[in-house]
Amino acid sequence: MAAKKTRVVVVDDSALVRSLLTEIINRERDMECVGAASDPFVAREMIRNLDPDVITLDVEMPRMDGLDFLGKLMRLRPMPVVMVSTLTERGAEVTLRALELGAIDFVAKPKIGVSDGLRQLGADITDKIRTASGAQVKKLAAPAADSGTSRPITPVPSLGRLSTEKIIFIGASTGGTEATREVLVNLPADSPAVMITQHMPAGFTKSYATRLDGLCRIRVKEASDGERVLPGHAYIAPGGMHLSVERSGANYIARVQDGEPVNRHKPSVEVLFKSAARVVGPNAVGVMLTGMGADGARAMREMRDAGAYNVCQDEASCVVYGMPREAVAAGAAHEVLPLAKIAGHLVERLRATAGMSLNRV
Numbered sequence: 046m047a048a049k050k051t052r053v054v055v056v057d058d059s060a061l062v063r064s065l066l067t068e069i070i071n072r073e074r075d076m077e078c079v080g081a082a083s084d085p086f087v088a089r090e091m092i093r094n095l096d097p098d099v100i101t102l103d104v105e106m107p108r109m110d111g112l113d114f115l116g117k118l119m120r121l122r123p124m125p126v127v128m129v130s131t132l133t134e135r136g137a138e139v140t141l142r143a144l145e146l147g148a149i150d151f152v153a154k155p156k157i158g159v160s161d162g163l164r165q166l167g168a169d170i171t172d173k174i175r176t177a178s179g180a181q182v183k184k185l186a187a188p189a190a191d192s193g194t195s196r197p198i199t200p201v202p203s204l205g206r207l208s209t210e211k212i213i214f215i216g217a218s219t220g221g222t223e224a225t226r227e228v229l230v231n232l233p234a235d236s237p238a239v240m241i242t243q244h245m246p247a248g249f250t251k252s253y254a255t256r257l258d259g260l261c262r263i264r265v266k267e268a269s270d271g272e273r274v275l276p277g278h279a280y281i282a283p284g285g286m287h288l289s290v291e292r293s294g295a296n297y298i299a300r301v302q303d304g305e306p307v308n309r310h311k312p313s314v315e316v317l318f319k320s321a322a323r324v325v326g327p328n329a330v331g332v333m334l335t336g337m338g339a340d341g342a343r344a345m346r347e348m349r350d351a352g353a354y355n356v357c358q359d360e361a362s363c364v365v366y367g368m369p370r371e372a373v374a375a376g377a378a379h380e381v382l383p384l385a386k387i388a389g390h391l392v393e394r395l396r397a398t399a400g401m402s403l404n405r406v
Contacts (some may be wrong), residue, residue, distance in 0.1 A: 051178045053075040054095060056088040056114075057103040057129060065160060066101060066129075069167045076174060081216055083107075085114035092122065099125045099177045101170075102148070104139045112142055118291035119147040119185035125177035126172075129154055137252035144222045147185050149177040150363060153246050175338045176219055202393055203235045210328040211237035211395065212274065212290065212297065214321045216314030220364025225334060229279055231388030232330070234262040237330070237395065239279035240290060240299070242317040244310050244336065245401060247285035254281045264312025270301035273362050282312035289320035307340070314341025314368070317346055319326040327352030330391060332364070333372045334384070342371035349377050354394060356380045356387055 055066045055078055063081040070078040075235050079095050082088035084107050092100065104111045108159055115126060116393035128151035130140040140151045150173045155162035163170070197199040215237070217225050221243050229239065245253065257265040261279070268288050282288030285309070289300045300320075307313035314333075318341050321329040331348045333341060335358055349355050355378050357369040362384040372378055 048075065050074075051099060051174060052079045052095065052097045053077065053095040054079060054091050054100045055081040055172060056085065056100055056106070057081075058083055058107050059103070059159075060164065061159060062103070062154070064130070066170070068090075069163065070174065072167070073171050076171065083306065085109040085111070088114070090386075092118075092124075097124070097125065099174050101127045101129055101152075101174070102143075102258055104128055104143065104175075105131045108175060112139060112146065115146050115148060116185065119182075119271035122180075123147065125149050125180050125182055127152060127173050127177050137245065137249045138256070140249065141222065141253055141256055147364075148185060149173075149180045149182070150219050156193045171213050173219075176365055180219065181192045191386055203226065203233045204237075204392065210325075211330065212321070212325050212328065213237055213239045213315060213332060213391065214348070215239060215241045215243075215332045215334060216336070216341040216368065217334035217336065218314075218340065218365070219239070220254060220335035224358065226260065227384050228332065228334070228388045228391075229257055229261045229263065231392075232261070233392065234277055234289045236263050236277060236392075238274045238276055238297070239263065240268070240274065240282075240288060240317060240321075241279060242282040242288055242312045242314045242341075243244055244312070244314075244323075244340070245284045247283065250281050250284045251340060257281075257390045261398070268299045268301050270299065272295070272299050274299055282317065285311055287312050287316040289316050291320070292323050292324050308338065310338075315344045317341070318344035321353065322351040324349040325353070329353035330394070331355035331377070332387060332391070333357045333369045333377070335365055338364045338367050339371035340368060342368065342375045342377060345372045345377035346375040349390055354379055356382055356390065358387065359383050 057063050067078040080091040126148045128143045128148045130136045229405040254265050254267045263277050265279040286301050291300050307315045358365040359381050
């Protein structure tokens with residue numbers, strides 16, 4: 046008996062894009078495009094009648110905004126959605142909002158040369174559809190408030206006197222933009238520095254960092270090559286570049302470099318975590334969040350072997366339990382925790398180690 050194919054509905058106002066995506070999907074043995082809609086109203090009927098496993102959704106749509114449609118869909122009939130976004134600053138901001146609303150992932154389509162560009166992205170598009178088909182989808186409880194740029198009001202106790210040698214390292218992929226946000230917003234302003242590799246293409250990480258900076262007590266920015274890594278700051282690997290940490294005298298510095306993809310990714314969690322093991326050792330804290338694949342699992346084990354303390358997100362709270370599963374299988378994790386408990390656990394752990402350090406003085 047033939048294996049069940051993943052059934053996909055494509056939603057895009059461009060006839061060319063609909064045709065190209067249909068062609069790309071139907072080339073794969075394990076999926077088929079069962080419908081292509083020109084706007085959300087047509088899509089709504091298709092979803093009702095065809096019951097697809099995944100939909101691809103253009104961000105900017107006629108008759109109903111793509112975000113409005115996504116919000117309604119995730120409240121009334123939650124299902125895996127892969128957003129198709131134009132690579133512009135506005136496109137990046139809208140895409141990040143879509144991920145907040147529950148989209149699993151996104152594909153950045155080129156502004157020019159759409160036909161050739163989408164064909165070149167074919168493997169990426171179908172990989173993301175495959176991942177989405179197996180992802181955990183959560184119902185959107187109510188219209189999500191706009192994140193804006195105001196800083197949080199809920200108090201989080203400060204960590205007090207803590208070694209500036211400590212650094213938190215976070216790796217994430219599919220579902221990770223929201224998971225990383227959940228961790229960062231719950232860290233105090235005097236948190237150790239945080240270095241983050243989130244699988245994300247060039248053009249999106251700057252908007253992502255800006256959005257997080259408006260939500261967190263710590264400052265959040267896209268990492269720059271050669272800058273000092275400071276407590277109370279988080280540094281996000283720029284899309285399309287590897288991020289690592291180096292030592293310069295008494296300081297840590299961020300190294301942002303081009304290079305070959307590692308584990309098919311650039312930025313790669315493996316690159317960041319290997320540098321953490323080599324340079325920071327027992328002062329490193331590793332966090333592996335939701336994501337497809339195994340990027341960073343071996344390097345996280347190297348961190349543990351070098352004396353780091355590591356936490357992995359648990360399966361129940363992951364959108365995709367790939368990267369954390371592989372890290373756990375590699376023996377890298379000291380703790381496996383629900384996403385909602387990770388930040389609090391890190392703060393408690395850091396406060397305890399700070400107390401032990403003071404007792405030794």
